[in-house]
Each structure stands twice: as C-alpha cells, then as structure tokens.
Amino acid sequence: MDKYILALDLGTTAIKVAIVDMNGKLIATSTQEYKLLTPDTLSVELPVETYWDAFKSGINEALSKSGVSGTNLACLGISAQGETLIVIDESGKPLRNAIVWMDNRAQKEADELSEKFPQDTVYKITGQVSIVPTWPASKLLWIKKNEPEVFKNIHKALLIEDYFIYRLTGKFACEGSLICSTVYWDINTKKWWPEMLAYLGISENQLPDIYEPGDIVADIKADISKELGVSEKMTICTGALDQAAGTIGVGNIAPGLFSENTGAALAICATVNNSFMDPAFQMPCHYHGIKDLYMAHTFTTGGMALKWFRDAFCDLEILLSSRTGIESYDLMNEEVKLVPAGSDGLVMLPHLQGAMAPEANPKAKGVYFGITMKHTKAHFIRAVMESVGFIVMRNIEAIESMGIPVKEIRVLGGGSKSDVWNQIKADITGRVIWTTDNSDAACLGAAIISGVSCGLFSNVKDAVSKMVNLKQKFEPIAENHKVYKKLFEQYKQLYNDLCPLFEASE
16 A cells, blocks of 8 residues: 655645655645734734634645645655744633734733843743743733733643644643744753743643653544544654754755745755854854754745835736736846846845844845946846845855854745746855755655655655755856855945934834
C-alpha cells in the first residue's frame, strides 16, 4: 500500500493542506482562506473554530482532488505561523478569539516587560533582540490587565500548532522553533523561563509540555480520525515554525546555507550549529525545525515595495494583464530585463514602513536617489528589485560579522518565481542562488519533519535528498557584481546620511 504524508500549513490568512508522496511531490493541495477580524487599527483576531473548519474543508478537498484514500495517510506534518495566541479553559474551549501574531495592541505591556527585563537579559535567555507587542508574553500580559476574567480561567495558553495537536491527540505539546519567540522560553535550557512566567502570572502547568520539533506525540484520536476521514493509525508529531519548515523544504539544513523567502515581507534564515548572540543586537537567534540546530532568522522589507510600485504606477501593466491573462509582475519583469545592472545609477531605499532588519529604524522612509532624464519607469522597477537584493546583502553582512558563513542561497516565496530578480540577487550577493521545483516549501518541510518522525525516512538529510529537488541555478555575473559592489556602498551611505532627516521627520 502506497504511503502518503498529510502536510498542513497554518497560515495567517489561509490554511493550506497538501498530500505529499515519498518523492516530495505535492499530489494535491487545498487552500482555505479566511478573513481576519480587525476591530481597530491595532487588533487582529480570528475565532478559533475558523481554523479548524478550514482544516477540515482542506482535507476533504485535497483527498477528493488526489484520489488518495484517507487510510493511506501515514502521518501529519505541521508548519505554523508564530506568535498567534489561543487560550482555553479546562474543557478545552477557547476563552476568546485567537490573538493573531500581527496584533499590536500590547505596546504598553511590551514596554513594561522591556523595563522589567533588560535587553541583554532577554536576548541572552530567549534569543530575541527585543520585546515587542506581537510576542505572546506581551499578549498574555495584555489579557491579564484588560480581560481579567479570561485570564483567571486560562487552563492552557497555546500557540496555534499546540492547539491543533491538542485537537488531534488530546495532548498538550509544543516545540522550540515555535515557542522561542514567546519570550518565556529559555533557548539555552529548553525550559520555560521562570522569572518571566512569574511576572506574567502564568504557571508551567498552564503551558504545554515541551518536545523537540518532529517528536511523535500520539496517534490521532479515534473520533477525530472519523471526523476527518483519515486512518486511526495516523501519527501526529510536533511540527515547526513556518519559516523553519520552509527552510527545511528548500534543503537549508546545514551551516553555510542561507534561504530567503520574498513574499510581502522578506524572511531570511541561515542555519547554524549553535546558539549565538549578536554583539550589535541586530540578529535574533531562533531554534531550527531540526533538533539541536539554530537559525539566524529575521524579517524585513520585501515584495511589498514592488507591490506598492505596481499598484501606484503600473496601471498599464495591470490593464494588459486583465486583457491578456499574463501576470502584471511578469510584464514588469520583461521591462526590467531591458535595464542594465545598477539601473544607470538610480538607487532606492525601500523603507516604506520603516527599516527592519538589520537597521531596525521605524522612522526610516522610502527614497529614490540619482534620478536623471535618462531614467524610465523600467529603471524605477529594477531599482526596487535591486533594493531588496541590497537588503539581503545587508543581512548577509550582519550574519557573517558573527562568524556565520553564507556560501549558497536557496530562494522561496513569490519572488523566487522571477528569474530576473533571482539573477539580481545572485549578482548583488556574489553567491549562487538555487530555486527548487516545489511550489510550497513550508508544506514540504512539514512533510519531511513528519516523514522522518514516523520512520518513512532514516533522518532529515535522507528525506531532503529524496524530496527536495533543485530546479534552477543562478550564478553571479562578475561584471554585474562589480557594478553592484560599488552601488551597495552608495546604498549604505545614502541610508546613513539620511538618518538625521528620518529622525527629524514625523
């Protein structure tokens, strides 16, 4: 009997369910979208049952598309968004809506925690360079101060992966890659941070048991297997943070490899053997989706800058797309190919919502510099793409300054579909860039973690060799790299020189 893996990616605005074979092929996928609740400018929530309903619908559709029997699904792999908090009572019922990771209402609580726990202490213990309102510690303190009845009745405080494991098995389990940004888990001891829990007023008994990523928790509950139409023998194991799963899904499982995910934001991950501290406090340390590995991992400005430019200035491309069926971004790519490397001296700072890693300057602004009569719209588009490449290079600089090598880059996300953008990044960084033939690295990474856990593969390296297939190689062009090396220095100087103006601006 053929065996398959059920992969689940618990995303921010949608759940993706995939059925994956032993060669890493996604036999069928289903994406179930949901609309987040935003009652005010800072709050982002979702009824918890919405996630479960989307999961059930996704399984039904994926099984129907694939023709695979639910009894052939050997195990379930989970890739999950970080920081989304779910609190339940003793009966397992959610006490309120899930507070989604991007919710920013807990700024006062984050400031209070930052005052109580110095930055160097937080970094040393948790791997996080600062306490922000999106971290679950801030969210729990907000509930304590603003919803005391809810706080009083918390039986378990869970992240979204923990909640799904509970619904599937009846057991409370979590793992390091997801909980390291709670700011109440000690990345060194792999235990809960007692001082932070005491300040929050949460006990260890109110938190799930700590497992490693990919540890078997239990077989699926019999009643849930019937509800979902899958085998009663399906193995449920812990999964990983979505970015950690995506890192595994492109084969970034050893030091020297670096992966970047260009979506609306740009997520970067470099695999390292040991936990670290950045003396400049620029680079967070995260636990990997593989036991005893770690990641230099952070977010920064990405494809949102290109989307902004398209929406604001590319009406023609959008119109042509509607009439021809060709993606507007593909039309923009063709325009960019006509412009030389370096955009004839046009440089962009893409800080439309402040500068994120490694600058971490919320007051920074977007800038175009060096505009002349020879510059066309195509130059401006290419300058956006180059600016994102410069951000990748800035993060590589920050990582390598800590002695972490970056020898090769694996790309994923929507930006990886653009050959011209991949070549720009290769030319700027001077590194080989690889794409893979899987359209959903997070689902594949989740499947790899789960497949190893239930014995379908001997180890992660074995699973990656069988399931991750490199697709296209982009080698840096020496002449372009020479141009970009000079332009990159101008990019950094431009940012530094404008910082006083950023500081003075509203």
